[in-house]
Amino acid sequence: MSLADVDREHVLRAIDEFDDLGREGFLNKYGFAEARQYVVVHDGREYDSKALIGSAHGYATGEALRPSDFSDGVRTVGARLTELGFDFLDVTASSVKGVPIYGDIRSFPEGTTFASRAEVAASGVHRALQAGIVGTEKLGAESIVSSGGYEDDDDRGDELIYTGQGGRDGRGRQTADQTFTRGNAALRTSWLTGAPVRVVRGPDPKSPYAPDQGYRYDGLYKVEDTAMVRGQSGYLVCRFQMVKLSKIADVTFGVGEYLMAADPAHPGMSIGNAQPGRKPVTAQRIIRTTKVADDVKTLHDHTCQICGTRLSVGDGEGYSEGAHVKALGGLHRGPDFPSNVLCLCPNCHVQFDRGAIVIAADRSVLREDAPVGKLRELPGHRIEDEYLEYHRTVHSSVSLR
Known part of the structure; x- marks a missing residue:
């Protein structure tokens, strides 16, 4: 056959x-x-x-x-x-047929080892026999397997720079651009929701954190950041910064299995917890100069540079947010300069950070690909072209070669 x-x-x-x-x-x-x-x-x-x-x-x-x-x-x-x-997928892997499990699986704690991908799939820790990402765009990613299959992967232990799927030929070479579809879309949803993702490591000669043989469940990671960047072979790849949930800061993810609800009154919504569990996690924060953002917001009198909205919070006081064009942390490492900060209302800030709003080279503003006007600028504050170009590149799924 x-x-x-x-x-x-x-x-x-x-x-x-x-x-x-x-x-x-x-x-x-x-x-x-x-x-x-x-x-x-x-x-x-x-x-x-x-x-x-x-x-x-x-x-x-x-x-x-x-x-x-x-x-x-x-x-x-x-x-x-x-x-x-x-x-x-192996539908017998979860405790409920065909129902995805998010978070830890009690029967297989962190550190559990498996002889093969078939064993991993049978356990439900990662239900796919070959695909590196399990999940859907709607619900997010359940789990990933990291085994150094992509040249742009970078395993740092508690921080994993993970390359999305797609664009490779039969020899494993990157020969085409990736897109935020399939498993990549699932991981992007996990970034948007903040839900934890199970990470399984397989043998990887490039990583000191990988097992020498077989596979090992290495716990829950959070998708801290995602970007579309040009990889080593010159093609656009989806990169995900994943940080291990381990120490210091608290988060309110329920500890244990997290199943999609069967409650007919709330179809498709998670069951949740009457008393959410708390789990210690590692948090790494960028030290930014708040005066930079404050100066930009004051100059613009808290008026959004994209939509022109000025939010009043009483007594004539305005509210706005400083948005870094090239993000400071994660995969981006942008500078904390006034030329990299916009004064935005909360709505435009969220849309700008998620790529629903981009600013063209001529300073035209595009909201979900539709032109909505020009960027509002004042003397003494100009955004550098290189930061706007970077933002457009990060949020583009089209080859910019």
Whole structure:
């Protein structure tokens, strides 16, 4: 059996057929029983992996595969589906079938070792057999595996600079730009929500923190920062700064398993905790000169440089926020200079930090790609072009070569 002729479009056509016929009709047509363990997850729905690839083979060659054609089990199926960009998951890994688990899994504490990726998947610590990221754009990332597969990875122990997925050829070389889709979108959602992500390390000769063999669960990390940057091979890659939750500062993540709720009154929302647990974490803060931001805000009389809003908080006093164009911390290391600080209202500040607002080279302001005017500037305060260009590059998923 060869799956080399099957490409992503064939699998998507099989998915459409599955949706049209329904699971029972689709399985009956191709003679498969319901998958007991491994499924493909696409747009939040589960598809029986062998039946799906069997149908896709029919679209590719004119001859669909039958159950008897799968002599080597799921290994070849999983490898091909993962290669084509699909999430291939073990649905028996979690305590509730098909339900993602976020946070620690009590049965497998930090430091637990595994002989293989199959063992890791079976435990539920990282449910994918091959993909490095498990999760969805909607809910965020459950877990990642770090094993030095990307040249731009940088493992510093309690801080991990993790490269997103995509853009590599069959030899592992970066040959195309990455985008914030699939697993990369899941990690970006975790950055937005602040939810913890399980980190599993595999063998990596470049890292002194990786196991010599097998895999090890190394605990919960927070996605502290994310950026689209140009990697060593010249292509844009999604980078994630992940910091271990360990000591000093408190956070209010519930300790233990975190399942999606089955409560019909709140579908799709997390169960939460009546009394949220507290867990010590390491916090590293940038020492910034507050006078720089204060001077910028005073000069602009707390009037937003993007939308022109001046928030009054009583007695004629205004409120605004100093926003660094090239962020100070994380992956960016920007300077704390007036030429790198904007005076913004809270709404525009959040949108600017998340890339929903960018400022073009001619100082035009784009909000979600739509022009909304020009940046408001005053004599004595001008933002440097290089910082605005950096911000545009970080928040662009299009090659800027």
